[in-house]
Amino acid sequence: MHGGIFKVCLVVVTAIVNHPLLFPNNSTAVPADDDFIHQKLREREENLKKHLLELEQLLSRQEEPAEDDAKTESKELEGESGWDLWSTVSMVIFLMIEVWRQDFKDNNSPEQSKEEDDLVFIGNNCHGVVLPDKPILTIFYDQYIHATTHDAVRSREFVEGFADDLLEALRSLCNRDADMEVEDSICIGSMYENWRVNRPLICDLLVPFAPPEPYRFRCQPWVSDPSLGPDKQSYGTILVCGPDDEPSGCVCDKKRLGEDMLCLLHHPTNNRKVNKDINLLCSTNTNYLDIGQVMKWFQTAVTKAWSKISHKYEFELTFSHLDSPGALRVKFKSGKVISFNITPVVQYEDTDLYFISHFPSMPREVSSGIYWMLSFAVYERRFLKDFAKKLPDNSCHLSCLQIMTFLHSKQCHITGSSGLTTYHLKTVLMYLLLSRPSTDWGNVLLEERLRDMFKSLEKSLLEKKLNHFMVGNSKLPNTVNLPEHFRVAEPLNLFRSFVLNRDLYQKTLSMFYEMLKNATVVINEYSLHLPNGTTKPS
Template sequence: MALGLFRVCLVVVTAIINHPLLFSRENATVPENEEEIIRKMQAHQEKLQLEQLRLEEEVARLAAEKEALEQAATEGQQQNETRAAWDLWSTLCMILFLMIEVWRQDHQDGPSPECPGGDEDELPGLGGTPLRSLTLPDKATLDHFYERCIRGATADAARTREFMEGFVDDLLEALRSLCNRDTDMEVEDFIGVDSMYENWQVDRPLVCDLFVPFTPPEPYRFHPELWCSSRSVPLDRQGYGQIKVVRADNDTLGCICDRSKLGEDMLCLLHGKSHMVQPGSEMEDLLCAKESPYLDTVQVMKWFQTSLTRAWHRIAHKYEFDLAFGQLDTPGSLKIRFRSGKFMPFNLIPVIQCEDSDLYFVSHLPRGPSRWTSASSTDWLLSFAVYERHFLRVTSKALPEGACHLSCLQIAAFLLSKQSRLTGPSGLSHYHLKTALLHLLLARRATDWKAGQLDTRLQELLRFLEKSLLEKKLYHFFIGNRKVPEAMGLPEAIRRAEPLNLFQPFVLQRSLYRKTVDSFYEMLKNAPALISEYSLHIPSDHASLPQKAVVL
């Protein structure tokens, strides 16, 4: 019953609270608040929709930009890949072309076929006589010509060498006795080089070429700088180098007396008491160029000529002849004049050894390859004369008895000398003939140089020279020639160097080239008549004469 009464009371209270007359103001605002809320919610919804549209447009724009960037990156990568592929193909093509060029040059530098006068050996002449039309005298005439006109010079060479070596040894000993070992250059023993010591001298009078190495006083030493140590070398400096004067202890140039105060009782052994310290004076005393640490060729030749003059005055009373300088334009050229009127020329050439090798730097060459004149007095010419002599000696031991290699060189040198006297000197020298022979010796078998093949090998030597002249290419035998046996002991820098073309001057000097080619073809034209003229009165039993060997 109590529960029912509670329910009735609850209904009555509820009815009173919700009666419109009692609470009319409050109940009238409810609908208005709901509409305001709805309106605000709609406005907010529209704002959200606008914001959503703006965000969607921004996202679309960012996506479009990202896609454009990705596309550009893809295109750039494709272009880089295409460029890299093109660069790779270009590099491969360049390497292929270089290999073809190297192969072509090696193929062209190879020996000519043994059979002379074949169609495959024909080379176009430059207005001269084609070599294939050259007809040398028969073998008997050629052998008699060699025995009569050339072998005599070879026989006299031994006596000439013996006399000259004794005199030069005495002259250098006198020079050493006059030099101060603490201040002057030290002169070493001479070295015989070139044709007189290779047994193919043909010119008269016989001339000895002697290298005279010299070294600086202590504590200095020579530091040679080869031209091939740098990548780019001007054409006029190929085959040259420089000699730098440095201290043996790698200290800076200059004597200690120039940088410290010596006591009154202390003496500089290099300069002595009379030394006055002046900028650059010390290096000039060491025969260097002015204000330079590099050895000067002009200073060296002046010192050498002065020293030789003083040495000769010291020993002149012992000899019954006079000594004078031969050619003023060729430093080191000397001449012995006997009272009978005869004379004996020879060349003393001051040289500097390149490290521990048989390479020597020379200031001047009395005879040799036609190259450019050095533009600087500090440039020294690199000589391979000792290596050439050693190569000929070693090769001769492997050839058959009485080999004709030196005979070919002697006959060719004889013809060139006679032609030079008729038409004047040209760009072709005896050194070029020897270089051509060295190339053929390296390419030919030992059995190809038998004595009976003198005429064949002589024709081949002349063909090789003609081909080289027409192509303006005759490479140095040692520089850059990796076919040279390693037993020769060449420095690795020389073996890896670029080949040196001895005929490079012909490329720029057209007048010299034309004169050389014309003189060469004139020599070929005159060769048969010249050989026959010097081979008159052949003995009837000449064919039975034994062949003689030229021994190095």
């Protein structure tokens, strides 16, 4: 019996030592052919039996008397029968290990390959990248970005004046009883936050509009509408309501008037006739405002308004993108071109939030739809303006964002666009402003703060998580005056698309690290002077 146990242990140890799963560095791949495995096992079994039998016979001749030959023979037969039993059990164990190895390999290969894809970028981190030092960054900013900022001031002044004239002409052509009412434009975006560097210099303006009386818009953002699922976060719907939808027949905001005040304009005694021919731009068979209908209406209105005032100007006005009716392009006789976006929006209640069909920086194909995105652009501009008052004179916070935006733009020209946008870069900066003392943003610390921005962005990309700065941010200053139900809402992950789209995530991460590697080369290429003050050869 002890000999049988010794034999089975020997076979099992041999199988384990030679198994590639447990000792991959000391073995070769196991052949997939079962017959080949069985043949090898049988050969090893026969060799072991032969050597063990010879050993037992030698010991029996030396130590046991001749009269015990019969007993020895019977023990040998017993050992051989025990060997057969234990050999069979050993072979079964060996085969079970092999089957388990194959299942383990098949079930874990996809996961391992995915993990390996993510681990490709581990060696490429911000700590190992050499960014330009402070003198080079200063030269680059003064010679390239500062000149761009100076041009932006003149472009803004022209666009604001022309937009006012265009909207005034549009209002003069509208029928107040049947057409949408257009309000004054609102300036937003990088041009008015003083960090735009990419050419062409494009101004972004929002144009709020409202339905003719006695109709009104009732906006329903995702935070107040449970029917909007996770895929519609940051979206909302706009319901077109008539006088019959209000118990009192009044379309005024009761919060402005007070509960006990009487509205003389929309009181039930004022039996104003409702025009049944009004085009309320609703989606088919619904009372929800349709994006496609609004875009068509706005394009037609702008075209008519320009026809009325075109004789006053000596330049051409055209649409830059057919899929974005508010994208306009002015071309002077000198050849100079100024582009700007003028986008129709709907105001959310009595706030500075606006429902928008698409963000001007990311034009999309106009299609019929009732889900509008919510823009926090006015609050973001207010935050940056107010926070700048706390920072040192000539602070470097916008310089960091400008340099990072410039590098991102140049890398996109090389590798193509990805899931990373300038809005993400701006969000990273705003979070960093709240996390560091105001004294850390002096101009002499430009290099350190730029590296901090890259590190923060890298961390967010690796975690696939970058929360919206306004939604669910408990650290947001009260001076921003954001509506409370957005401040306490669930955080909104701007990198949610990376969780859902692995290919997009891999492309974005690869582009980010390429941007890091190329940062010094690109900045040197666009600098007009070398660090020692000599002019670069042309």
